[in-house]
Amino acid sequence: MFIGACAGSTGGGIKVSRILILCKTVRKELHIFLHPNAVKKIKMDGKAIPHEVVRSTNIFFIVYVLIFASSILLIAFDDFDLTTNFTAVAATFNNIGPGLELVGPTGNFGMFSWFSKLILTFDMLAGRLEIFPLLILFVRDTWKKF
Structure with a gap:
């Protein structure tokens, strides 16, 4: 339920490529912990x-876990x-x-209250549209006139 479709797919869950990057990042950090002077690329x-992709994948995972836990x-x-x-x-966050x-x-x-249905609706939209495009709607600069 949590590891979903391949990159570029509209399937729910965390994309397989992101899980792969996260696993390789953990492996790299363990290697660097044992060999501090090593230079290793994912x-x-x-x-x-690129480092930016690894960073954004890590941030995506953290935000995913935070939204999931706070929704529960x-x-x-x-x-x-x-x-x-x-x-x-x-079921709602991963669209499964x-x-x-x-x-x-x-x-x-x-049987859920209207408040819980609102939270689950947000989860469903975040799972389907990706988390960051939905969260960007709540940033003040998004609605600022240029």
């Missing part, structure tokens, strides 16, 4: 990945079990279909 398809905490006010809350956010328990294949999202 490569995909035999080409070095915010919809927890509806007083449903953790499985329902966790899979409701996972039904969750488990009350939002499973035989359930729906109708």
